[in-house]
Amino acid sequence: MEQLNKFLNERAKGTLISWQHQAEAARRYGITVHQTERAILEMGLLPARYQRNSGTVPPEGQLVLHRSRVTVIGCGGLGGYVVEQLARAGVGTIVAVDPDVFEEHNLNRQLLSSIDALGASKAAAAAQRVAAINPAVTVVPEQVAFCPDNARELIAASSVAVDALDNVQGRLELADACNSLEVPLVHGAIAGWYGQVATQLPGEATLRLIYSSWTSGAGVERELGNPSFTPAAVASLQAAEVCKLLLGSGRPLTGRKLVIDLLHMDMDQFTVPT
Structure with missing residues (x-):
């Protein structure tokens, strides 16, 4: 470790270490890039890729992000963008969960999709994408469908979970599992021009309250579909909320639901009843 620190100090430009x-x-x-990044941050230095973060996230905050683990449930429209943004922000470990493979109808909006990736695992694509843009981030791909039976394995070790699912039943099961495991959950949903974001902290019933009138069947997204821009907008809000929770910064979106209307460029928040 002493030799590693000496090597890094000798090559630092100010506080920055180049890729x-x-x-x-x-x-x-003989260590991983992930381990090297932790050493850099623990020395009070900063990988140069994060220099544009530093006005918002100080070096000690960057170390917090690096030490964090986040589980993203769903790697499609929302989840692909969430995974990428968390990786670019420097979240150290991301568990990417999705049982599906890419199909042609994913190409209009899913960041991780491409013609060459048709038929490939979405979870594996998340790992490949992050390896290409930030190899210091460890992605754990899980090509499985989330269910209450595997919730502990997928979520328990994480600081935050992200709801990037496309069905109400799955969201409610995820919300209940997060409560049971005492893991905060950042919810997102999209349909056409519209989207919503909310945060459920342990002990809260936010998702159950938001979907209190739902009984069965597909959500409105099956009727309205999703264009390219809606998942990008909502996923950005989710990624910001995740980083706030990890850093303990700002005001979390708890007890509230943020509703986004891109057709009329309106954004409103509603109190979630208790």
């Missing part, structure tokens, strides 16, 4: 030297340190000392 070239980060990768070289990993090779030279």
Whole structure:
């Protein structure tokens, strides 16, 4: 460790360590890039990729993000964007959960989809994408459908879970599991021009209250579909909320539901009844 620290200190420009030297340190000392990044941050230095974060997230906050683990349930329209944004922000470990493979109708809106990826696992694509943009982030791909039986395995070790599902029943099961495991949940849903975001902290019944009138069947997204821009907008809000929770910054979106109307460019919030 002493030799690694000496190597990094000698190559720092101010407080910044370039990607070239980060990768070289990993090779030279036989450790992962993830481990090298932790060493850099623990020294009070900053990987150069995060220099534009520093006005918002100080170096000690960047270390908090690096040490964090987030589970994203669903790697499609919402989840693909959430995974990418968390990886670019520097969240150290992301569990990417999705049982599906890419189909042609995903190409209009899902960031991780491509013609070459048709038929490929969405969870595996999340890992491949992050490896290409930020190899210091560890992605754990899980090509399984979330259910109450595997909730502990997928969520219990995480600081936050993200709801990027496309069905109400799954969201409610996820919300209940997060409560049972005492893991905060950042919910997102999209349909056509519209979307919503909310945060459920342990002990709250936010999702059950939001969907209190639902009895069965598909949500409105099956009728309205989803264009390319709605998942990107809502996922950005979810990613911001996740980072706030991890950093303990700002005011979390608890006890409230944020509703986004991109057709009329309106954004409103509603109190979730208790």
